[in-house]
Amino acid sequence: MSSVVTASVPVIELTGVRKSFGPVDVLKGIDFSVYAGQVTALVGDNGAGKSTLIKGLSGVQPFDEGYVRFAGSPVEINSPTEAGNLGIEVVYQDLALCENLDIVQNMFLGKEDIKTGTLNEPEMELRATKALQSLSVKTVKSVRQKVSSLSGGQRQTVAIARSVLREAKLVILDEPTAALGVAQTEQVLNLVKRLAEQGVAVIIISHNLGDVFKIAHQISVLYLGKMVANLNAKETNYDEVVAYITGAKTQEGAN
Amino acid sequence: MSQLVDSLASGHEGTVKDQFRSYLRRLKGGEMGSVPAIFAILVLTVMFQLASPFFITKLNFANLFVQSAELTMLAAALVFVILLAEIDLAAGVTAGVAMAVYIQLVKVQGWGLIPAMVAAFAVGLVIGFIIGFMVAKIGVPSFVVTLAFFLGFQGMQLVLLGEGGVYRVEDTKVLAIMNQNLPKWGGWAMLAISLAVSYAIALWDRRRRSALDLVNKPISIVYMKLAGLGLIGAISVYFLNQNRSQGSIPILGVPIVVPITIAILFIGTFVLDRTRFGRHLYAVGGNPEAARRAGINVVKIRIAAFVICAFFAVISGVFHASRIGSVDGSAGRTIVLSGVAAAVVGGVSLFGGRGRLAHAAIGAVVISMIDNGLGLLQMASGINYLVQGGVLLLAATIDALARRRGGVITR
Known part of the structure; x- marks a missing residue:
């Protein structure tokens, strides 16, 4: 792996983050750092707090307590718009694309390029094409295809390319391969790799440890609202990760 | 999925025939x-x-x-x-x-x-x-x-x-x-203006695309569309410009x-x-x-x-x-x-x-x-x-x- 020398400052750094829903403590003081150019896999069993952590980072459900630093400076993320302004993009499991619009239109949705009061289609088409090319996308025939004609993998591609277009610094992928076949999963994983190679910090949530080991640099394990392990993917193995996920093993000093 | 293309298409590529084929494909696809x-x-x-x-x-x-x-x-x-x-x-x-x-x-x-x-x-x-x-x-x-x-x-x-x-x-x-109704010349003027505006917009779009080195559809497609529009328009205006009155006072025009x-x-x-x-x-x-x-x-x-x-x-x-x-x-x-x-x-x-x-x-x-x-x-x-x-x-x-x-x- 071309071990990109990561900048010492994490793109996002969480310290002592907590979140409760009424009496239920979902996040019990999380420390979590993600670096540019790296793929960080966030794993954990159902109910471990993965979704809550992601919702906090994307501003959908702000954290109750704790510190968030973005590229070194303290920030508060209270809405999806604020997250977007910082450069945090979330690619949702259900994708959020408009089937009746084409690829270019979807990639620029809500952020259309306007020239003399009207949509600047050529400019948008060019930039969308460049974004897709920068990810070496070869599976899409035409950028003017309607999304309704795309396969699940192609739709993931469009959703990921949209974050490139928006010059995201942190891209969060929620189960990007959950609904895909083998070949399409491979394509999407390659895409995620290239996204990181462009210097983007990537967080990927996945239940599929096979996928995780293929692309992740760091594997962070949540167990019952605590971050129990931050493992270097090259220095760990499948069994160790499963042990942390199931609670059979706890990192020394984690408690 | 099956086709690997190095540069992404935009749907503007190809000859008139290609464009016609992709139009037919769209029809079949339900559009x-x-x-x-x-x-x-x-x-x-x-x-x-x-x-x-x-x-x-x-x-x-x-x-x-x-x-x-x-x-x-x-x-x-x-x-x-x-x-x-x-x-x-x-x-x-x-x-x-x-x-x-x-x-x-x-x-x-x-x-x-x-x-x-x-x-x-x-x-x-x-x-x-x-x-x-x-x-x-x-x-x-x-x-x-x-x-x-x-x-x-x-x-x-x-x-x-x-x-x-x-x-x-x-x-x-x-x-x-x-x-x-419009006077006779008014109908023709309406048609001419419609065609001119359509043509101008098509040219403007093409200019904007080529300024960014994007491919344009063959210009002949623009001409064919205008010709079709012009033909239907001309037949309509021609008929509407005939006297359609059944009485003595003529009624004509668009x-x-x-x-x-x-x-x-x-x-x-x-x-x-x-x-x-x-x-x-x-x-x-x-x-x-x-x-x-x-x-x-x-x-x-x-x-x-x-x-x-x-x-x-x-x-x-x-x-x-x-x-x-x-x-x-x-x-x-x-x-x-x-x-x-x-x-x-x-x-x-x-x-x-x-x-x-x-x-x-x-x-x-x-x-x-x-x-x-x-x-x-x-x-x-x-x-x-x-x-x-x-x-x-x-x-x-x-x-x-x-x-x-x-x-x-x-x-």
Whole structure:
């Protein structure tokens, strides 16, 4: 792996983050750092707090307590718009694309390029094409295809390319391969790799440890609202990760 | 999936033949647009001409233009809400109320044409806003809200005009819309301007693309489209410029309503295709949740769609008042259903997100032809409704099947 020398400052750094829903403590003081150019896999069993952590980072459900630093400076993320302004993009499991619009239109949705009061289609088409090319996308025939004609993998591609277009610094992928076949999963994983190679910090949530080991640099394990392990993917193995996920093993000093 | 291409296409590549092929592929993929409706126009023309010697006559040809103008405008109004997978059953009576306000202000209050018209349109906009607010902000289904307004406004019309009240429209400017014609040269000028504007826009688009080194479609496609448009336009203007009078005073020329309708549809299409608002309208119609996540104010777009719908509906009301020369308490009750039928028959999807204003116009011609043709054959009006209902059902079925089949190959 071309071990990109990561900048010492994490793109996002969480310290002592907590979140409760009424009496239920979902996040019990999380420390979590993600670096540019790296793929960080966030794993954990159902109910471990993965979704809550992601919702906090994307501003959908702000954290109750704790510190968030973005590229070194303290920030508060209270809405999806604020997250977007910082450069945090979330690619949702259900994708959020408009089937009746084409690829270019979807990639620029809500952020259309306007020239003399009207949509600047050529400019948008060019930039969308460049974004897709920068990810070496070869599976899409035409950028003017309607999304309704795309396969699940192609739709993931469009959703990921949209974050490139928006010059995201942190891209969060929620189960990007959950609904895909083998070949399409491979394509999407390659895409995620290239996204990181462009210097983007990537967080990927996945239940599929096979996928995780293929692309992740760091594997962070949540167990019952605590971050129990931050493992270097090259220095760990499948069994160790499963042990942390199931609670059979706890990192020394984690408690 | 199967094909690996190094550089991404944009759908503009290839020869005329390639473009034609990809168009056929789109048709097969379910993006039929108004092709079935155009086919229906051809079939209906042949059928009615065989059945009645009066169908293709100069007079009836002009009548068809005038009759369908009103329906076109109402169907165009409905396109804005149908694109959001909503419905406005009150569009017709909204126009009725606005016209009742207009005639009251002119006849009883003695207002001038312009202020009374401004007031009528303002009433329409307010009604549209209230409907939109109820639907978008409060969350009452549009079917129920507009059904309530549909019932309530029939009462409002009667209240404004009095039971059985009928008021003659006397303003010559209003009457002229449907009853006066352009001079001969005016029709040709209208055609020339339409072609010139279409050509200029096509060239402008191509310039913008080539400035960024993007591929353009072969220019001959532009010429072919213009030639087709020009041919249909020229035949129409030529016929309309013949004397169609059966009396001694000659009647000839393109009805004034035609250029007005073309101009309004042009502006509406421009907004839908080329502005951020139009793009967001389609996005909300296609997937409201995706639109919301993209930062689009879905509530605002929905309200705006109902306001625009009401505005266009009032224009259709003005056309109606102009054609029949009076305002009465029953205007707009039945036409709204024909309007929905016209939009759907023309190719606007009831599922939202797909459709254009031109589809409304083409669908309106189909519905008007059925109306007109069966009338000439002196069929009972029961037959007319049966046929219209059947056509609507057929169109909605095609829409549902096309949607199931999914999308397109290229643009």
